[in-house]
Each structure stands twice: as structure tokens, then as C-alpha cells.
Amino acid sequence: MLTPAQAHFQRTMAQRAGLTDDSQSQTVRTAHEQILHRLRLAQARLKGIQSKAAKAELKKTLLPDFSGWIDGTLESDSGRQDEVIVTLMVWAVDCGDLPLALRIGEYVVRHNLSTPDSFGRDAATLLTEEICNPVLTLAGTDQDEDLSGYIAPLDTLQEIVAGRDMPDELRAKLCKARAFSRRALTDADSATLSLKLLREAMHLNPNAGVKREIATLSRAVKKLTSSDGGENNEENKSTAKTATTKTVTKKAGKKSAAKATATRKSKKSA
Numbered sequence: 001m002l003t004p005a006q007a008h009f010q011r012t013m014a015q016r017a018g019l020t021d022d023s024q025s026q027t028v029r030t031a032h033e034q035i036l037h038r039l040r041l042a043q044a045r046l047k048g049i050q051s052k053a054a055k056a057e058l059k060k061t062l063l064p065d066f067s068g069w070i071d072g073t074l075e076s077d078s079g080r081q082d083e084v085i086v087t088l089m090v091w092a093v094d095c096g097d098l099p100l101a102l103r104i105g106e107y108v109v110r111h112n113l114s115t116p117d118s119f120g121r122d123a124a125t126l127l128t129e130e131i132c133n134p135v136l137t138l139a140g141t142d143q144d145e146d147l148s149g150y151i152a153p154l155d156t157l158q159e160i161v162a163g164r165d166m167p168d169e170l171r172a173k174l175c176k177a178r179a180f181s182r183r184a185l186t187d188a189d190s191a192t193l194s195l196k197l198l199r200e201a202m203h204l205n206p207n208a209g210v211k212r213e214i215a216t217l218s219r220a221v222k223k224l225t226s227s228d229g230g231e232n233n234e235e236n237k238s239t240a241k242t243a244t245t246k247t248v249t250k251k252a253g254k255k256s257a258a259k260a261t262a263t264r265k266s267k268k269s270a
Helices: 004-017 026-047 052-076 083-094 098-110 123-141 148-161 168-180 188-204 211-269
Strands: none
Touching: 004 026, 004 052, 026 052, 026 083, 052 083, 052 098, 083 098, 083 123, 098 123, 098 148, 123 148, 123 168, 148 168, 168 188, 188 211
């Protein structure tokens, strides 16, 4: 864990490293070398661990050691190529820190930063796959699992990678994950959006495995929308009936008043 002074130093050096001219001081260059060295030491520790779960746990404890560099890089918004920030994005995904992963990911994808060769994918593809796969695995493992906590992160991911080139099969995964994250919601709007996303996934990848879900959700949406329509119709009928009753009562009242007036006039004439 960094001390406040160390975090401030990292942040300041990262901001200065974002300068696009050649006026970087030796201090700034040295700071970047130090942060890169810190990354290499961390990677060496990770390389000695075989368990993915144990690696994820270690990454979670290592990320705070780079907090100042993350903040300074994102604040400078320079878009300079930086292996450190891209690697930290992946670590954040691996240890389940989606807010941090998406915060860094937005910067990395927007500036088209290259990923290290070892990752084998560009940033948008990597970010989408690494976030969607665990959600889809969880959805398939437990049909009753409430995935609504993933709605906001997945929608943010969609905004980040929208318009980016990636395999159709992967974009279908994102649509599928966004739909499944809403499966605990029972309102008509959420069900309609989920159905739209599943159909889009099916269009992008006919083998997406969502035919059964589309059929089930289609019936549910039809039932929900017809139910809403039925309630509205009943409400309209009730309103119309009330209005009609008032009109009839009003007319009856006028007729009674007119009849009473005619009777009084008849008596006076007599």
C-alpha cells in the first residue's frame, strides 16, 4: 500500500509523463522506469502462482500500489502508449473490480492504446470478453442467480465499445450478458429490452444459444403488454361508465326539474 506521499508522487509523475513534447525531465523518465520496474516485480510474483483464484487475489492487493499512476494518467488524458496502464486494466477485470476496469478501459479504448502481445487481443475485445465470460458462466450455473448488479457495468461497457471492431460472436456475448443481467426484473420495459438484446445476439451469432430464452421471453412480454393493455382498457371503461352515469343523472335531473315546473304552472292556471 502506498503512503499518501508516494501516491501523490506517482500521480504527479504520471501527469507530467503525459506531456507530448520532449521536455520531460530526467525525474519523470526515472519515475516511469520505476513504475515499470514495480510492474515487472509484480508480474514475477504472479508468474510463480498457478491458481487463477490466487492470482486474482494477489492482483487485488497489488493494484493499490499503482493508484497514483492510474489517477495521474487518467487525469492527464494524454493517450500516450503505456504498458502499465493497460496491464492494470486487465488486472482490475481479473480481480472483479469492474468500476476500476471500466474507468481505465474507457481511457484505453478511446485512445486506441495497444495491448501487450501476450494478451493476444485489442483492448475493446479483451475488455468485452473478460467481463462478459464470468457473467455468462454465472448465468448458466445458477438459473435463479440475481445478476442485476451487472446491469450498470455491462451497459457502461456497451457505451465504451460501441462502434469498435470486434468479432460478431463476441458482440453477441455482450448482448446476451446484458439481457441475462435483467432476468430478475419483471416489468414490461425491462423484459422488452432483454428480448431485443437476445434477438440481436441471435442475429449476430445464430449459435448464441438463446432460442429457448427468446421463446420464453416472447410469451412473457406478450403477457405483460396484454395485461397492461387490459388494465388500461378496464380503466378507460370505468372512466367512460362514470362519465355516462353522470350524463344520464344530469339529464334525468333536468327532466325532473322541467316536469316539476310544468306541474306548478298547471296548478296556477287551475
